[in-house]
Amino acid sequence: MDIKSLGLTKQRQAVLMVIRESEGHMTANEVFEEARRELPGISFATVYNSLRYLKNEGLIGELGFGTDAIRYDRKLTRHDHAICTKCDRLIDLDLKIPDALVKEAATNSGFAAESVELVLRGSCPDCASGINLNKGK
Amino acid sequence: MDIKSLGLTKQRQAVLMVIRESEGHMTANEVFEEARRELPGISFATVYNSLRYLKNEGLIGELGFGTDAIRYDRKLTRHDHAICTKCDRLIDLDLKIPDALVKEAATNSGFAAESVELVLRGSCPDCASGINLNKGK
DNA sequence: TTTAGAATTGGAATCATTCTAATTAAAAGC
DNA sequence: GCTTTTAATTAGAATGATTCCAATTCTAAA
Numbered sequence: 001m002d003i004k005s006l007g008l009t010k011q012r013q014a015v016l017m018v019i020r021e022s023e024g025h026m027t028a029n030e031v032f033e034e035a036r037r038e039l040p041g042i043s044f045a046t047v048y049n050s051l052r053y054l055k056n057e058g059l060i061g062e063l064g065f066g067t068d069a070i071r072y073d074r075k076l077t078r079h080d081h082a083i084c085t086k087c088d089r090l091i092d093l094d095l096k097i098p099d100a101l102v103k104e105a106a107t108n109s110g111f112a113a114e115s116v117e118l119v120l121r122g123s124c125p126d127c128a129s130g131i132n133l134n135k136g137k
Numbered sequence: 138m139d140i141k142s143l144g145l146t147k148q149r150q151a152v153l154m155v156i157r158e159s160e161g162h163m164t165a166n167e168v169f170e171e172a173r174r175e176l177p178g179i180s181f182a183t184v185y186n187s188l189r190y191l192k193n194e195g196l197i198g199e200l201g202f203g204t205d206a207i208r209y210d211r212k213l214t215r216h217d218h219a220i221c222t223k224c225d226r227l228i229d230l231d232l233k234i235p236d237a238l239v240k241e242a243a244t245n246s247g248f249a250a251e252s253v254e255l256v257l258r259g260s261c262p263d264c265a266s267g268i269n270l271n272k273g274k
Numbered sequence: 275t276t277t278a279g280a281a282t283t284g285g286a287a288t289c290a291t292t293c294t295a296a297t298t299a300a301a302a303g304c
Numbered sequence: 305g306c307t308t309t310t311a312a313t314t315a316g317a318a319t320g321a322t323t324c325c326a327a328t329t330c331t332a333a334a
Binding site: 146149179182183187 | 321
């Protein structure tokens with residue numbers, strides 16, 4: 001997808017670029033910091049508006065756990081996540097969720113399923129080995 | 138588990154009772170409203186402190202999605218959730234997550250797994266059928 | 275070039291949650 | 305049963321993420 005061909009304002013382009021160039025999982029605040037390097041005048045509100053717009057357009061993904069700030073994701077395909085209970089590190093995971101499991105979830109809930117995600121919580125390698133002592137996001 | 142035998146303060150007892158008697162998934166605010174009916178003088182801070190304490194003791198469960206307020210759960214056993222993308226309704230789901238899937242998640246992430254949860258997003262029956270037009274928590 | 279609608283801006287407002295300092299209650303020691 | 309120490313509670317202030325609002329600026333079309 002060429003970023004120019006999307007008919008986006010330059011602010012929205014900048015925000016999209018930041019996320020596309022990121023390692024993934026940036027907070028709105030981090031996006032703002034990056035975006036203003038490209039577009040010094042951009043406002044916080046516009047970053048939020050742009051993120052919402054881009055999410056609704058399906059150009060970026062959004063993910064949020066607990067109370068932590070929402071994170072934005074360049075990855076658009078279905079995937080899963082592992083979250084470290086010690087340091088809050090968040091990584092992507094590509095799992096094959098069996099169809100039978102999705103079907104079971106839909107049947108049991110009565111919901112019309114749009115997506116499923118598996119969340120693993122545990123200790124990341126660094127925290128498990130004691131290398132990482134930080135508690136951070 | 139007898140609530141009296143836990144050596145809890147009366148505030149913590151009250152908070153625990155509220156959650157045990159709830160249908161599940163109350164916010165801290167809702168817990169506060171209920172708890173003060175039993176214990177009119179209880180403060181907001183104490184409700185939060187108690188919730189944290191009870192969670193750490195493993196007496197209640199905690200769950201949070203997106204930006205919404207954290208919810209507290211009387212259910213302590215592993216279970217899954219379905220969330221309505223239209224009205225934010227949240228229901229419990231009891232699925233059998235295959236061991237192989239948990240193992241795959243742990244291996245791929247390198248995390249020492251503590252828990253896994255499947256989250257289904259979609260339309261709840263009411264929203265799917267158009268009965269429910271609300272957007273609420 | 276005028277106009278209408280959309281996007282952007284800065285700042286205020288909101289909401290959940292946490293922190294702080296002071297007070298109170300409970301437990302332990304004598 | 306009193307004193308000391310420790311933990312819990314309280315009220316309110318502080319924080320942080322997010323949303324809202326009113327005013328301004330763009331953009332695209334007529």
